[in-house]
Amino acid sequence: MGTAAVGRGAVAALGALIDVALRPLVDVGIAGSSWWMSVASALPWVALGLVVWWWHERVDGARAAVTVFADVVRLLVGIAAAAGAALYGAGTLAWVLLRLLLDRSEAIGAVLDDLGQGIALLLIGALVWRMTHRRLVDREASVLHAEVFAVAGVAVIATAIGIGVTVNGGLAALVPAPLAGEAPSTTLLAGLAALAVGTPVWWLAWRPNRPVPAAEATSTGRRVFLVIVFGVNALVALISLLVIGYRVFVVLLDGPGAAGELLDEVRAPLGWLVATALVSAYHFAAWRADRRIAPAEPERRRVREVLLVAGGDVGGLARALRDAAGVRVTIQRRADAEAAPDLAPLIEAVERSDASRLLLVAGEQGVESVPLAE
Structure with a gap:
């Protein structure tokens, strides 16, 4: 607002x-x-x-x-x-x-x-x-x-x-x-x-x-975008085609004297038909090309959000984990640990987990991974 x-x-x-x-x-x-x-x-x-x-x-x-x-x-x-x-x-x-x-x-x-x-x-x-x-x-x-x-x-x-x-x-x-x-x-x-x-x-x-x-071609966001753009434009193209048909029918019913008005009656919906047909065709072709690059497969449930509990530079560690694993990271700093853990064990814990939300507790004994409920 x-x-x-x-x-x-x-x-x-x-x-x-x-x-x-x-x-x-x-x-x-x-x-x-x-x-x-x-x-x-x-x-x-x-x-x-x-x-x-x-x-x-x-x-x-x-x-x-x-x-x-x-x-x-x-x-x-x-x-x-x-x-x-x-x-x-x-x-x-x-x-x-x-x-x-x-x-x-x-x-x-x-x-x-x-x-x-x-x-x-x-x-x-x-x-x-x-x-x-x-x-x-x-x-x-x-x-x-x-x-x-x-x-x-x-x-x-x-x-x-x-x-x-x-x-x-x-x-x-x-x-x-x-x-x-x-x-x-x-x-x-x-x-x-x-x-x-x-x-x-x-x-x-x-x-x-x-x-x-291939990773981008299989991403849910790209596929949803292509399907939405294709579907909306295909629907508008269909509506434009129906409007053109209706106006042609009306002009023909008015007799030969109204034939000169035909182009003026259909030029606006014809413009929308051409535009939406082109846009819809391109995005459908892009969707088909993505399917050829990487056919759709059931995706393994992956981690979307990580709650990281660690010592040392937790902020820098969270940014590195986010960039490397592509997850949203929320941080909490431990009061009993001064040194930051290595990044590699954290990435490994994220990659092997099937939970959508994950708690990672990093300490001297290594990284403890706890799956969280939605």
Whole structure:
């Protein structure tokens, strides 16, 4: 709640300030002193959000929380939502620049209406995204992989939107002007802007040209991501196909005189059909390729969480164990031991255990392993 309030208020305030800064560049006015009213109305949201965020992070201990639920919230809000806001802002900025360069159907003042909010979304979203990423950089491998999937998912949505809107705008250029409504070039440039923003981010996050290791190909997170993206896009493609069929049927029933409206009726769902079919086909092919790399096998139940009780530098030992074994580690320092144990026996105890939660007590006699209940 605090992060959402801060983000909403900061975007509104920063967007209004940017609009005011751009006002001398165009022949468009902002009536009276309404600009500062927009800023002032956003500041209470910023203040309230900062108070809630500070209380939640510092007093309630959310900053130090390492539970699965805390990771899910960070990924949804701090990664996926923030990345989505940043990409939307970057797409808006790219769209405005393309319209200024290539589209003269509207006045400059009207084109720049969305520029302030776009820049604000880009800056605030990127800031929250970066801050959350820095918190997750030391977490176990499963959380880092989930972060990649979250960014790739948001970026593939932007890419699919770009493909769909580009097809829509290209077909709109073939429709007579009274039917097309908005200038076809405006729609086409919106699709190109979404493609220019979403595709590079998806490529950098997903890296489709790299060989996929067998361990990653068999990971549950990757398989779930591929199945969800394929399934959702296949469903949208099916719905788009049904809409196209319905609209073709309606136009044909209206008689030969309505045949000229057919392209205008089907161009939007046809754009979504093309986009979702391409995305769905790619992720299905990736899923099939993963199956060929490492066929699905029943996975041995593995340790997810370790409670480590040891002496010496317990923090450093926990980080090393987390990086080596890919588990979440909670530490307790022994009062009767000064020297830290070796890392190898701890890794061996984790690898040979079939429990999902494990207590490791390291002492002079070696490492004692105790499986814990869920």
